[in-house]
Structure formats: C-alpha cells, structure tokens
Amino acid sequence: MKSMSKDKHQLSGVTEAQPLRLPRSAVEAIAEVWSKEAEYSPNMSLVEMVERFNGTLIFSDDPRVLETNSIRVNGERDFEIRIPATATAAANRFTVAHELGHYVLHYLAANDRKPIFASRYGTGEAENEANWFAWAFLMPAEDFRRTWKDCQSSILSVAEYFKVSVFDSITRARQLGLVPAKLVIDEDATEEVVA
Ligand SMILES: [Zn+2]
Numbered sequence: 001m002k003s004m005s006k007d008k009h010q011l012s013g014v015t016e017a018q019p020l021r022l023p024r025s026a027v028e029a030i031a032e033v034w035s036k037e038a039e040y041s042p043n044m045s046l047v048e049m050v051e052r053f054n055g056t057l058i059f060s061d062d063p064r065v066l067e068t069n070s071i072r073v074n075g076e077r078d079f080e081i082r083i084p085a086t087a088t089a090a091a092n093r094f095t096v097a098h099e100l101g102h103y104v105l106h107y108l109a110a111n112d113r114k115p116i117f118a119s120r121y122g123t124g125e126a127e128n129e130a131n132w133f134a135w136a137f138l139m140p141a142e143d144f145r146r147t148w149k150d151c152q153s154s155i156l157s158v159a160e161y162f163k164v165s166v167f168d169s170i171t172r173a174r175q176l177g178l179v180p181a182k183l184v185i186d187e188d189a190t191e192e193v194v195a
Contacts, residue, residue: 014072014115017106019125024132024175027105031136034104040137042163046089046096050081053100059085070120071099073107090165094134101133102126138164139172148178155179 020027038052050057054077060066066084073079081099083092102118106126110116118126139162151157159169173179 014117016122017071017102017116017118017126017130018110019129020105020109021125022105022129027101027129027132028136028141030104030109031101031133032140034100035137035140042138042161046083046092049093049096049100053077053079053103055079055081055100055103057096058082061085066120070095070118071102072115072117073103074115076108076113079103079107088165090159090163090168093138093163094165094168097134097137098130100137101130105129105133135168135172135175138162139169141176144172144176145178148173153178 022030038049040049040052044052047057056079058065058080060082061084065082070083071079071081081096083095083099087095099118102116106118106129107113107116118130144158144162147158147161151161155166155169155173158173159166162169170179
C-alpha cells in the first residue's frame with residue numbers, strides 16, 4: 001500500500017515536504033505571524049482554521065485515505081488536510097496546526113514552490129519544523145505566558161484553555177522555560193506527537 005501510494009505521488013510530480021532547516025526560534029516567529037494573521041483563537045473550529053488558509057479539511061476513518069498522506073498541497077490556497085474523525089478534538093487541533101505548518105513552511109516559504117505531500121508517520125527535520133510551528137501557532141508565547149499566570153501554572157487548566165493535550169501544553173511550557181526540561185510527567189497524560 002505504502003509503496004503504491006509513493007509511486008502514485010512520484011508519477012504525478014508531487015514530492016515529499018522538505019525541511020527549511022531553520023532554527024526553532026525562526027519557525028516559531030513565522031508561526032506566530034500566521035497565527036495573528038489568521039486571527040487564530042482556541043475557540044476557532046478546525047474547519048475554520050483550515051478555511052482561513054483557503055484549504056480543505058477532510059475527516060475520514062478510511063485507513064487507505066489516512067495512511068497515505070495527511071496533507072497534500074497542489075498550489076497556493078489549494079491544499080487538502082486529512083484527519084481521523086475518531087481522534088480527540090485536542091489531538092486533531094494539533095494535527096491541523098502541524099499540517100498547516102507543512103503548508104506554510106514547506107510550500108509557501110520554500111525557495112521552489114512545488115506540489116508536496118507529508119506522510120502521517122513521517123520523521124525527520126521537516127516533521128520537527130511542523131511540530132514547532134504547531135506549538136507556537138496554537139500557543140503564541142505572549143498568550144501562553146499570560147494564561148500560565150492566570151491559571152496559576154496549572155497545566156490542566158492551560159491545556160483546557162488552549163484546547164490542546166496536556167502533553168502539548170507541557171511541551172510549550174518547557175520551550176518557554178516555564179517548567180524544568182526534565183519535569184517528570186505522568187505517562188498516561190502524554191500522547192504521541194503526530195507526524
Ligand atoms: Zn508532518
């Protein structure tokens with residue numbers, strides 16, 4: 001299945017998202033600009049998030065649809081994000097922001113704009129960049145610090161406010177130096193970072 005879909009991509013001239021190789025701070029700066037530009041707020045629906053970028057969001061439970069690629073960019077304002085209908089709202093919010101990261105970083109900001117796709121379980125630098133984008137897009141530094149203070153450093157309240165998982169809010173708190181990097185957290189409260 002996997003190799004077949006790859007061949008299909010190669011034939012249609014769509015290539016895998018390539019990293020910009022920027023430091024995390026640069027990716028975060030880009031993400032925050034887009035978060036502002038899109039007037040993102042945690043109350044925004046996932047469909048609205050994607051529509052702000054003129055893309056299409058598809059919910060699916062068909063493994064054949066989901067396993068191949070989670071985003072496919074055909075051109076500017078022309079892309080499709082696919083997410084599992086059964087995942088939690090918080091996990092899907094992160095996934096949507098991550099895929100928007102691929103669109104902004106690996107298509108819009110690329111030197112050579114070419115149709116791209118990103119696999120659901122991809123690894124490497126491009127995936128890291130999309131994750132950095134997602135955390136900063138969903139939790140801009142200034143908003144996060146203010147909310148952290150308002151919630152009296154309660155990670156659960158912060159996660160609830162931003163409508164993200166506990167794992168994602170802890171990650172952001174660590175990135176902003178609000179909790180020690182080696183804070184031990186309950187394994188059950190974490191979830192895997194999507195690709
Ligand atoms: Zn990805």
